[in-house]
Structure formats: structure tokens, C-alpha cells
Amino acid sequence: MSNVQSLRCKECGRDYPQEPIYVCDFCFGPLEVNYDYDAIAKSMSRESIQDGPLTIWRYDDLLPASRDSAVDIGAGMTPLLKADNLGKELGLNNLWIKNDAANPTHSFKDRVVSVAATKAVEFDFDTIACASTGNLAGATAAHGAKAGMNTMVFIPADLERGKVLGAAIFGSVVLVNGNYDDVNRLCSELGDDRRWAFVNINMRPYYSEGSKSIGYELAEQLGWHAPEHIIVPVASGSLFTKVYKGLNEFAELGIIDNANTKMHIAQPFGCSPVAKAFVEEQAHPKPVIPDTIAKSLAIGSPADGYYTVGIANKTGGSGTIVPESKIAEGMKLLAETEGIFTETAGGVVISTLRRLAREGVIGPDEETVALITGTGLKTLEAIEDSVSTKTIDATVRSFDEIVMGRGVK
Amino acid sequence: MPLRRVRFTFQTELIQRPVIYDLGMKFEIVTNIRRADVGQETGWVVLELEGAVEEIERGLEWVAAQGVEVSSLEGDILAG
Numbered sequence: 001m002s003n004v005q006s007l008r009c010k011e012c013g014r015d016y017p018q019e020p021i022y023v024c025d026f027c028f029g030p031l032e033v034n035y036d037y038d039a040i041a042k043s044m045s046r047e048s049i050q051d052g053p054l055t056i057w058r059y060d061d062l063l064p065a066s067r068d069s070a071v072d073i074g075a076g077m078t079p080l081l082k083a084d085n086l087g088k089e090l091g092l093n094n095l096w097i098k099n100d101a102a103n104p105t106h107s108f109k110d111r112v113v114s115v116a117a118t119k120a121v122e123f124d125f126d127t128i129a130c131a132s133t134g135n136l137a138g139a140t141a142a143h144g145a146k147a148g149m150n151t152m153v154f155i156p157a158d159l160e161r162g163k164v165l166g167a168a169i170f171g172s173v174v175l176v177n178g179n180y181d182d183v184n185r186l187c188s189e190l191g192d193d194r195r196w197a198f199v200n201i202n203m204r205p206y207y208s209e210g211s212k213s214i215g216y217e218l219a220e221q222l223g224w225h226a227p228e229h230i231i232v233p234v235a236s237g238s239l240f241t242k243v244y245k246g247l248n249e250f251a252e253l254g255i256i257d258n259a260n261t262k263m264h265i266a267q268p269f270g271c272s273p274v275a276k277a278f279v280e281e282q283a284h285p286k287p288v289i290p291d292t293i294a295k296s297l298a299i300g301s302p303a304d305g306y307y308t309v310g311i312a313n314k315t316g317g318s319g320t321i322v323p324e325s326k327i328a329e330g331m332k333l334l335a336e337t338e339g340i341f342t343e344t345a346g347g348v349v350i351s352t353l354r355r356l357a358r359e360g361v362i363g364p365d366e367e368t369v370a371l372i373t374g375t376g377l378k379t380l381e382a383i384e385d386s387v388s389t390k391t392i393d394a395t396v397r398s399f400d401e402i403v404m405g406r407g408v409k
Numbered sequence: 410m411p412l413r414r415v416r417f418t419f420q421t422e423l424i425q426r427p428v429i430y431d432l433g434m435k436f437e438i439v440t441n442i443r444r445a446d447v448g449q450e451t452g453w454v455v456l457e458l459e460g461a462v463e464e465i466e467r468g469l470e471w472v473a474a475q476g477v478e479v480s481s482l483e484g485d486i487l488a489g
Contacts, residue, residue: 011444028414028443028455028482131487156487180487187486200488235489284446284453286418287480296489303484345489 003043004064007205008034010307018064020123020202030303031205033064041253046224049216049255056111056213062249063115063213064206071117071147075110076213078102080221080369085337086350090357094367096227098218099340100374105166107296107343107374108239109139112210113199117143119206120197126150127196131187133295134163135343135374140199141170152196156183163378180290180298204303208238215246218369219256226251226259229317229368231353233266233345234274235297237304239373240265244311263317264361265308266352268292268344269324274305278312278319285309293382294327294344296374318361320352327351328386331376341376349373410439413458413465418478421450428475429454436460436468455482 006015011029022031044061052058056076057067079099087095100108113136120128129152130140137153144151153167157175167173176183191201199207219226226247232240240263247259267275270292273285285305290298302308312319322330330350335341342350349370356362376383392398400406417428424447433440438460445454458465473479 023414023482026443028457133487133489136488154487184481184485184487188481188483191486198486201483201486204483236484282451284418284451286420286451287478298489299485299487301480301484305484 002064002066003035003037003040003061004033005036006034007031020119020125020197022202022204033205033209035062037249037252044253044255046220046255049220056114056210059213059216062216062246064209065115065118065122069118069122071114071121071143073104073110073114073142073146075103075114075210077217080218081338081340083338083370086334089333089337090354091364092353092357092362092368093365095353096222096367096369097334097338097340097372098214098369099372100214101340101342101346101372101376105135105138105142106378107135107139108211108214108371109135109374110143111213112207112238113139113143115210116197116199116203116207117147117149119203120149120199121147123197125195125197127152127194128199129153129187129190129194129196130199131155131183132167133159133298134378135296136200137163137167137173138170141167141173145170149197154183154187154190156180160379160381162380166378180300208242211239211242212246212249214239214371215243216250218243219247219250222367225256226261227369228260228366229262229264229356229362231264231266231349231356231368231370233294233297233349233371233373234302234308235299235345236302237274237308239371240308241304241311243371244315261315263311263315264352264356265312265317265319266322266349267320268294268297268322268327268348270294271298271300272321273300274302274308275319275321277305277309279321283309293324293379294348295379296343296345297348318356320355322348322351322355328383330354331383332386334372335376340372342372343374343376343379344382345374346372346376347382410459411462411465413469414482415456415458415469416480416482417454417456417472418480419447419452419454420476423476424449424452426475428472428477429456432468432472435471437464438468
């Protein structure tokens, strides 16, 4: 049973019925799902959660749809791993990695799309759509397939082959000739006049709620408490705001004692409007044209940037701009210490973590979680210059010479 | 008439210029401010534009050429 009362404008507080809409007619503020928390408090407990499925749908009291009708390919309940090796390297004794690359299509986008697809079916749409540079494409295509819907996934024509095929295997992918702005504009126009469920346009209030499940899982996996620090890679800022919202909902409901987590923004130099706004003490990020190897963070005009800066400030968090040259370094460090191959966004997170530890923003014993949002297998080109291999002939002599560095006796 | 929802972000040197007034005067566009926050150093305005599609495009190009950051209200649609 859904506990949703309305959609509510985050700015002026006007209420709207549950429909595929995303912006307030009056002030043009973003709409957010508004729940009946009194009802939730009566039905939700640690025990009721633990009795649920091992997916995001174990938290369906706090999601805008019921697990009974969920379009579910198993998103969520990804591993939270104690990162002792990386911690030792950085001087952190209480470091955890939330590995969302373990989701069905290898990124956290499965969480949001599972919710969006479920609502799309509920609203009786026959087509689900998105515009993506990678992770969202795969997640939307896969959930569209599971839901038996028509799927329209728009991606720039020059996107890496692996990403194109990784989404195309599930169904229809449309390659758009044009740059980043062209694809954005096309999809904005298509979203205006087609009756499609565009996951990050008219489904956005519901879609973004899926990210709260990371906050819930962190609290549950840490033994029912919130960590002291979370480092979040920021693109639109939606993930950042929803992890915060998730932890705070748990605290409000008494499922955890409090949510005093410091929320840290991680962005790459080539697209850092939110981190820059934080550093420069501006409330509103200034739009930029993205130019970064961290494609999954390449959002120059972040819809939730303002809210993200506000939360980072409110919680005593921080904003870090990671040099492009340090992204692959972060990826390599995580791989070599913890055996986790992250995407470029994860490299941004690990490099941010290193900086925060070095500068004493995170103390050695403070409980810290770094969010790894996707797998490195989709962004192999990013580490081509950072890893080396050796090729030998199929002889022991060649092995000894080249690999072991021993000359011929 | 087609409607378009946009956000203008102004830097310090543009705060005192009547860019939105000029937009309405130079082009056949009706401007309707819905939300705004303008300080001494920077400011933003969320507004609705009504006019022919090509006229709005030309108007927004002119606004951007004045140095105002023009972005869609939804932010970027293309996500990672």
C-alpha cells in the first residue's frame, strides 16, 4: 500500500495529486513526493524491513509505489564493505565502501529506474524513455524490458561502443547526431509533447525517490545508525539530496536515533558547478559546459544543485573539485587496495576522500562511507593510460625474462 | 502561443541592466517572472516566455549574448 499523500512543491509548498508532473504551475519549483509519515510510523519498523525482500522494495513504506506491483530486477541491497586496506592507505580506521556497481545493470540508476518504471506502469504509459550518457540508458532499457514497455533510450551517437551495446541488448536505443546540448534540447522537446514516461523529466519526483534507498541501506547495514561522513559524487545533485532525505526520514521515524551525517560533495574539475558554488559560498551553482572524463557526472546545469549546496552547508560537509588527472588515480587506488573496479565517478569520490583525510576534514576514527555508484567496465578508456600489462612468449624463459626481470644465465 | 520555462542567472556586472525588459521590447515575447532571488553580486530569475518558437530562440540567443547564463528549468535532461 502506498503512503503517498501528494506531490508537494519544494518551494511554495502547494500540493498536487499524484500524476506524471514535475514542476509547480505557480512558482515553477520542483515537486517532491509527500508521505503520510504518521501512517508509516505505525507500519514500519526494523523488523518489518528485515522481513522484506533483499531489494530496494524492502523499504516500500517510504517509496511512492508498492512492492506488490514493482518492476523489479533486483536493484538494491548492494554490499557495504569495510575498506581496511584503503583506510590504511589514507589514515582512516573506520572506512566503508558502498558498492552500487553490484546492481543489476551495474550502477545506482537501477534504484531510481525501478521506481520510475513502476510508476510508469501505474500511470498506464506504454513507453518509457530517457536521455543518457551511459548508466541511465542501461537501467532504463533493462527495466523497460522487464515491464514489457516500449523503450526509447536516447544517447549521443559518439558514445563509447560498450555503453551503446550494453543498453541496446535490452531493446531500442536511439543514437542522436549532435553534441550534449543538442541531445538535451531534443529530449526536452520530446518530453513536452509525447505521452511517454520520461524517467528524468515527468517521472522525476518518483524516480529520484529511489535514491533514498541508499540512505536506508547504509543505516541498516551499519547496524541501524547513520555514518559520520558520506562522500557522494554529484551530477544533478538528486542522489546527494535523497541520501540525506533517506537518513533523515529514518531518524524522524525513530528507526535510527539521529542523522548527523556530514555530507560531502565530490565533482570533477571539468564539471564542478556545485562544488564550486559551495567553495565560493554561493547558494546557486552557475551553469557550465561540461568537459570531463567523468561522463556520468557531466551535468552542467544541475537541477538539484541549489539544494545540494544547502545540505552540504547545513550538515557541516564540504565541496571538493578533483583535478581530471586525479580521477584515474582514484580508480586505480580503489582497485589496488579493495579489489573494486569503479567508474570514473568513483575515481572522483576516492580522490575527494583522500583530500578530506589529508586535510583532517575527516578524522582517523570517524565512520565514513564512500559511495561507489557504478562499474569501471563501462569506462575502460579512462584508465587506458594508467595500467600496464606485459606480453610474453609461451615459454618459461620468456616469463622469467619479461615478468620476473631475470636475464638469461 | 508556445510557452517556454527558463532560468536566467546574472553576474554582478549585469544585475543593474534591464535585460528582461529589453527582451520583451526587442522581441515579440511576453515575459512572466515566477520566482527570483537577486542580490548585490549575483541573481537568478525563473520565468515563463510566451511567443513563437523561433522568436523565443532568437530572444534567448540575444540574452545569452549579453552574458546572462540561460538554462532550462529542468536542468540538464541528459544524465550519466
